[in-house]
């Protein structure tokens with residue numbers, strides 16, 4: 095085996111061997127310098143290519159995601175600097191072909207994940223649910239045998255779909271309560287009517303037709319089967335294994351598009367920092383994670399914590415070795431804000447475990463040192479950090495925004511367009527390599543490097559997590575009930591396709 099110094103003499107970048115005396119201890123300043131836009135964009139293009147070769151997406155259960163996972167593992171393996179594991183887990187895959195027309199016109203509808211197939215094409219009169227469809231009383235006897243139209247809101251889609259079935263509806267069409275298409279998940283297999291989502295505009299058109307007795311035709315054909323998925327976990331061979339920094343993003347996309355910002359940007363940002371880190375020695379071990387099946391409900395990250403905390407293996411002591419978790423899910427939104435998770439709870443009165451305040455403060459300093467603005471981002475428990483918060487691990491991370499509209503105040507701070515979504519392509523076919531904010535992408539990836547450089551040396555200011563699984567606080571339970579009753583993806587605001595639960 096050649097040594098690092100020989101590689102260096104030949105002008106070739108080579109990983110720092112753990113015992114090499116010449117290799118410097120990592121510093122934030124040095125690590126940040128090694129994060130280059132061209133490397134980020136090359137990585138993004140790779141993910142785009144995987145999606146293009148596999149039907150336009152990198153969703154769990156498909157070839158685009160499998161190619162992503164294999165490539166990430168290979169890239170990390172070939173550095174020689176990491177112990178790389180592809181951790182398998184089996185989850186129920188669910189997808190469908192859907193079709194809907196009413197009064198002779200075709201309307202765009204989206205499948206609600208885990209919903210059942212329809213018995214062929216069901217043609218029946220439309221009827222509106224009373225109120226918002228969250229109680230049995232919202233479904234009068236006349237619903238029986240009809241296609242019931244229900245407004246989104248107040249309770250999970252699952253509740254509406256169960257209520258529709260219990261009332262004997264032939265199918266359920268849930269329409270959005272804000273602009274945009276509506277798809278999502280029923281959270282788990284259950285006794286539902288065939289259920290689809292549609293836009294507010296279509297919903298209102300359908301409601302207007304009900305008075306004149308319009309009939310609808312609904313077709314849903316689903317595939318549901320167990321499929322194996324993988325987390326990719328790469329840990330530095332060197333460093334103190336009792337004091338570990340974990341950071342990650344999710345490797346899968348939704349079905350609707352290639353997911354190059356969500357979460358190709360986080361994946362590639364993290365990978366790029368992982369490659370840069372190979373030039374240094376670390377004092378604390380650093381574990382890079384690429385979570386699978388996030389868009390199906392953060393399945394990979396929750397599986398990982400269960401495999402660690404004693405539920406499926408490991409012990410509470412294994413969890414306590416993780417000193418901090420950093421999450422990067424969407425860091426290059428085209429109309430971005432520079433969002434930092436509100437670890438100290440100062441903005442949203444929902445803080446992370448002790449030490450999350452330090453993590454937030456350290457991220458803030460990175461931007462402030464460059465004279466750049468930042469805004470706090472709520473821990474909605476709708477990205478992979480949720481599993482870490484639930485296990486009491488101090489957490490933080492970056493988020494540049496999804497479908498929520500940019501405020502005038504944010505436009506003042508960051509530029510971009512007020513009144514336009516932070517990522518108009520969120521969970522859409524347009525989430526491509528063409529639609530990344532390069533400046534935010536580079537800056538945030540350098541910010542990842544900054545924090546990695548810091549915690550690879552010291553966890554000062556971050557107390558060790560209690561070596562017991564954290565009981566859900568009342569506040570956490572309230573948020574989980576609000577945001578996370580089923581399997582949910584997401585971010586600082588209600589999520590779009592393939593992931594929302596209510």
Ligand SMILES: [Zn+2]
Nearest residue numbers: 356357423424
């Ligand atoms: Zn995401």
